[in-house]
Amino acid sequence: MSVLVVGSVALDSVETPFGKADEVLGGSANYFAASASHQTAVQLVGVVGSDYPMDKLEPLRARGVDLAGLERAEGESFRWRGRYRHDLNSAETLETRLGVFSHFKPKIPTQFKSAEYVFLANIDPRLQIDVLSQVERPKLVACDTMNFWIESRRPDLLTLLGKVDLITLNDAEARQLTEQANLVQAARWILERGPKTVLIKKGEHGAFMFTKDSVFFAPAYPLESVFDPTGAGDSFAGGFMGWLARTGDLSEANMRRAVVVGSAMGSFVVEGFSIKRLLEVSREDIENRVQDFHQLVAFDRALGA
Amino acid sequence: MSVLVVGSVALDSVETPFGKADEVLGGSANYFAASASHQTAVQLVGVVGSDYPMDKLEPLRARGVDLAGLERAEGESFRWRGRYRHDLNSAETLETRLGVFSHFKPKIPTQFKSAEYVFLANIDPRLQIDVLSQVERPKLVACDTMNFWIESRRPDLLTLLGKVDLITLNDAEARQLTEQANLVQAARWILERGPKTVLIKKGEHGAFMFTKDSVFFAPAYPLESVFDPTGAGDSFAGGFMGWLARTGDLSEANMRRAVVVGSAMGSFVVEGFSIKRLLEVSREDIENRVQDFHQLVAFDRALGA
Numbered sequence: 001m002s003v004l005v006v007g008s009v010a011l012d013s014v015e016t017p018f019g020k021a022d023e024v025l026g027g028s029a030n031y032f033a034a035s036a037s038h039q040t041a042v043q044l045v046g047v048v049g050s051d052y053p054m055d056k057l058e059p060l061r062a063r064g065v066d067l068a069g070l071e072r073a074e075g076e077s078f079r080w081r082g083r084y085r086h087d088l089n090s091a092e093t094l095e096t097r098l099g100v101f102s103h104f105k106p107k108i109p110t111q112f113k114s115a116e117y118v119f120l121a122n123i124d125p126r127l128q129i130d131v132l133s134q135v136e137r138p139k140l141v142a143c144d145t146m147n148f149w150i151e152s153r154r155p156d157l158l159t160l161l162g163k164v165d166l167i168t169l170n171d172a173e174a175r176q177l178t179e180q181a182n183l184v185q186a187a188r189w190i191l192e193r194g195p196k197t198v199l200i201k202k203g204e205h206g207a208f209m210f211t212k213d214s215v216f217f218a219p220a221y222p223l224e225s226v227f228d229p230t231g232a233g234d235s236f237a238g239g240f241m242g243w244l245a246r247t248g249d250l251s252e253a254n255m256r257r258a259v260v261v262g263s264a265m266g267s268f269v270v271e272g273f274s275i276k277r278l279l280e281v282s283r284e285d286i287e288n289r290v291q292d293f294h295q296l297v298a299f300d301r302a303l304g305a
Numbered sequence: 306m307s308v309l310v311v312g313s314v315a316l317d318s319v320e321t322p323f324g325k326a327d328e329v330l331g332g333s334a335n336y337f338a339a340s341a342s343h344q345t346a347v348q349l350v351g352v353v354g355s356d357y358p359m360d361k362l363e364p365l366r367a368r369g370v371d372l373a374g375l376e377r378a379e380g381e382s383f384r385w386r387g388r389y390r391h392d393l394n395s396a397e398t399l400e401t402r403l404g405v406f407s408h409f410k411p412k413i414p415t416q417f418k419s420a421e422y423v424f425l426a427n428i429d430p431r432l433q434i435d436v437l438s439q440v441e442r443p444k445l446v447a448c449d450t451m452n453f454w455i456e457s458r459r460p461d462l463l464t465l466l467g468k469v470d471l472i473t474l475n476d477a478e479a480r481q482l483t484e485q486a487n488l489v490q491a492a493r494w495i496l497e498r499g500p501k502t503v504l505i506k507k508g509e510h511g512a513f514m515f516t517k518d519s520v521f522f523a524p525a526y527p528l529e530s531v532f533d534p535t536g537a538g539d540s541f542a543g544g545f546m547g548w549l550a551r552t553g554d555l556s557e558a559n560m561r562r563a564v565v566v567g568s569a570m571g572s573f574v575v576e577g578f579s580i581k582r583l584l585e586v587s588r589e590d591i592e593n594r595v596q597d598f599h600q601l602v603a604f605d606r607a608l609g610a
Binding site for chain 2: 086087088181182183184185202205206208214215216217218219222223224225226247253254256257259260290291293294295296297298299300301303
C-alpha cells in the first residue's frame with residue numbers, strides 16, 4: 001500500500017561544523033518521501049516555484065515517488081538557510097523565504113484520494129484539515145506540527161487532533177502544546193484529545209510511542225559522527241509510515257517495529273547533507289541497523305541471582 | 306559478595322515544585338548504600354560530624370549496611386541545600402557546607418580491605434587513589450567523578466582512570482573530561498585510558514554502557530511524576546554494583562542486566578525525598594520494574610514484510 005505525504009518541498013542551505021551545502025533538496029515532504037520510498041510507493045503533494053531544479057527530484061521519482069501532486073507555481077521556491085553549532089543540538093535559522101509555499105493550498109490528485117496511509121507533514125493545521133476533507137477513508141492518518149502553529153493556530157490544531165490517528169512532535173512541542181512539563185502527562189493530554197498514538201521525538205535522545213495502554217521507547221542510534229541533523233524527524237516519520245503502509249499491520253508489535261525502522265532512517269539521514277544518505281542506503285543496510293537497535297537495548301530479563 | 310562504597314554522608318535540604326525536605330539523609334554513600342542494600346551487604350566508608358543524627362542511619366544498618374567505616378569527627382556534618390525548578394532537570398545549589406568532609410581521609414577498616422566490589426563515589430581523585438592503595442585485590446573497581454574534579458584535579462583523575470575497571474559519569478562530565486562533543490567518541494577516549502567499561506548517565510534520557518566492543522543503552526523509566534531527582538546517579542550506581550556483587554558475574558549479559566537494575570533504582574529514588582523510596586521498595590518491586598524496562602524497549606526484530 002502506498003503512503004501519501006503533504007508537506008514542504010524546499011531548497012536548503014546548511015552550514016555545520018563539518019561543511020556547507022547550498023540549495024540542496026530540503027523540506028519535510030522530500031525527507032519523508034526519500035525515507036518512506038525504501039518501504040513502499042509514495043505519493044507526494046507539495047508546491048515549488050518556477051525556479052525549482054526539477055531534475056534534482058529525478059532520484060526520488062526513480063525510487064517510486066509519484067510527483068503528480070507536486071504543483072509548480074509562478075514565483076520563488078521555499079528556501080531555508082540554517083546553521084548548526086558544534087553540539088548539533090539545534091538549528092539556528094539564518095533565513096526563511098517562504099516564496100510560493102506561503103500560498104500553498106494542497107490539492108490532492110484524484111488518483112491519490114484513496115490513500116490508506118496519510119502523513120500531514122508540518123504545515124498550517126487549517127491546510128492539514130483541508131487535506132483530510134479531500135481524501136476518502138484512510139486507514140491511518142498521522143500529522144506533525146511545530147511551535148509556530150501551536151502558538152498561532154491552537155484552535156485549529158485542537159480540531160485537527162480530533163481527526164488524526166497519530167501525531168508526531170518533539171518533546172519541546174509536546175510540552176508547549178499541552179503545558180505539561182512531564183512527557184507522560186503530556187502524552188496523556190494529547191491521547192485524550194483524539195490521537196490513539198503519540199510519537200514524541202527527542203532527537204539524539206530517542207523517541208517515545210505512547211498509546212492509552214502502553215509506552216515504547218527507541219533510543220537514537222549512537223552515531224560516532226552526526227554530519228547534519230536536518231530532516232531527521234521527517235525521515236523518522238517516513239520510515240515509520242512507510243513500514244506501516246508496506247506491512248498493512250497496525251498491531252502494537254508492528255508499530256513498535258515501525259518506530260525502530262523510523263529511528264534507523266533518522267540515524268542514516270544525519271550522516272550526510274540533504275537526502276544524500278537516504279538515496280544511498282539499501283534495504284539490507286536498514287535491516288542491519290534495525291538489528292543493531294535490537295542489540296543496543298537487548299538484555300536478558302530472565303537472568304537471576 | 307558485599308560491596309564497598311566510599312563517599313559522602315550528608316544532610317540535604319531540598320526544595321522542589323512539589324515540596325520541601327529539611328536536613329534529610331543525603332550524600333553519595335547514603336544513596337548508593339540504600340540502593341545496593343537490596344541486592345547485597347554493603348560496607349560504607351565516610352565521615353560525619355558530631356551533630357549527625359546517627360539514629361537516622363538505623364534503617365540502613367537494619368538493611369545490612371555495615372557502618373564500621375563511618376568515622377565521626379569533631380565538627381559539623383556536610384550539608385547541601387538545593388532547589389529544583391519546574392523542569393527538574395538540574396539542581397541549583399543554594400549552599401554547600403563541607404564541614405568535616407573537607408578533611409575526609411578515608412580509612413578502610415581491616416575487615417573491609419578484602420572487598421571484591423568497590424565503588425569510589427564522587428570525592429577528590431587523590432582520595433579515590435588512596436583508597437585503592439588500602440584495599441587488597443578487588444574484582445571490580447568503579448569510580449564516579451564530577452566537573453569540579455575534572456577542572457581542578459585533572460592529572461589525578463587521569464591517574465585514577467588507569468586504576469579502575471569502570472567509570473560512571475554524566476554526559477556533560479564525559480564531554481568536559483574528554484573534550485569530545487560526541488558521546489561515542491568521548492567513551493572511546495576514556496576506554497583508551499584504562500577503564501574497560503564506561504557508564505554515561507544522561508538523567509531523564511537514560512544511560513549508555515560502552516565497552517571496547519559493545520554499546521548498551523537503557524532508557525530512564527518514563528515516570529509520571531518525578532518528585533526529587535537528588536541521588537538518582539548514586540542510586541543507579543548502587544543498583545548496578547549491588548547486582549554485580551550479588552551475582553559475581555561480570556559477563557556482558559549480566560552487566561547489561563545490572564544497568565537495568567541500576568536504572569530501576571534510579572527510577573524509584575526520584576519518587577520521593579532522600580532515600581525514602583529506596584527503603585520502601587521490595588525486591589519484587591525492583592524485579593517488576595526490570596520487567597517493565599524490558600517491555601518498554603521490546604520489539605520483534607524478526608517481524609518482516
